[in-house]
Amino acid sequence: GAVVSQHPSWVICKSGTSVKIECRSLDFQATTMFWYRQFPKQSLMLMATSNEGSKATYEQGVEKDKFLINHASLTLSTLTVTSAHPEDSSFYICSARGGGSVTEAFFGQGTRLTVV
Amino acid sequence: EDQVTQSPEALRLQEGESSSLNCSYTVSGLRGLFWYRQDPGKGPEFLFTLYSAGEEKEKERLKATLTKKESFLHITAPKPEDSATYLCAVQAWGAGSYQLTFGKGTKLSVIP
Numbered sequence: 001g002a003v004v005s006q007h008p009s010w011v012i013c014k015s016g017t018s019v020k021i022e023c024r025s026l027d028f029q030a031t032t033m034f035w036y037r038q039f040p041k042q043s044l045m046l047m048a049t050s051n052e053g054s055k056a057t058y059e060q061g062v063e064k065d066k067f068l069i070n071h072a073s074l075t076l077s078t079l080t081v082t083s084a085h086p087e088d089s090s091f092y093i094c095s096a097r098g099g100g101s102v103t104e105a106f107f108g109q110g111t112r113l114t115v116v
Numbered sequence: 117e118d119q120v121t122q123s124p125e126a127l128r129l130q131e132g133e134s135s136s137l138n139c140s141y142t143v144s145g146l147r148g149l150f151w152y153r154q155d156p157g158k159g160p161e162f163l164f165t166l167y168s169a170g171e172e173k174e175k176e177r178l179k180a181t182l183t184k185k186e187s188f189l190h191i192t193a194p195k196p197e198d199s200a201t202y203l204c205a206v207q208a209w210g211a212g213s214y215q216l217t218f219g220k221g222t223k224l225s226v227i228p
Binding site for chain 1: 147148150152157158159160161162165203207214215216218219220221
């Protein structure tokens with residue numbers, strides 16, 4: 001099956017610093033990548049959608065200047081949390097979808113971010 | 117607005133005790149309905165895609181079915197390793213980037 005690798009699995013950072021999370025599709029070309037945030041006992045909340053070579057589309061209420069998304073190649077997307085604060089602590093998950101009429105999206109392992 | 121409601125929120129089964137999880141949905145036009153399994157601290161793992169009412173798919177002890185209003189995930193003779201949160205999601209026609217709308221999930225616990 002399709003494999004999506006997300007790195008790091010967990011990260012602890014100090015308040016005010018920036019953190020970068022990588023999402024790679026290992027065995028297929030990801031035309032579209034999605035970034036989600038998940039709170040405890042809650043479902044996945046879509047933050048943004050990015051298509052390769054284009055600017056990301058952010059969901060309402062998501063600060064695009066705080067959550068920088070880059071999808072520079074068909075196998076790599078990055079999410080940078082800038083000037084992180086404790087309220088940004090959460091579980092971040094990426095997913096990737098191939099091109100054409102492919103409907104399925106495959107998920108990375110997730111990244112647990114803790115801001116202290 | 118697309119909506120997905122899963123029930124029950126949590127389900128405890130004895131090993132070997134079969135049951136079903138429900139996913140009710142409202143969507144402008146269904147392109148696909150997806151089932152995922154999520155283990156604690158992990159990303160969701162893809163299980164099934166269903167496209168039209170009457171469709172069924174099976175994988176080991178799991179069987180997913182679809183009607184025009186809901187989907188069921190049937191678990192036959194579950195084992196402790198089936199314990200996880202099962203997520204249902206819908207994808208609508210017109211969702212330009214194939215976005216998914218998720219339900220809150222059903223947390224399944226299978227007791228030995």
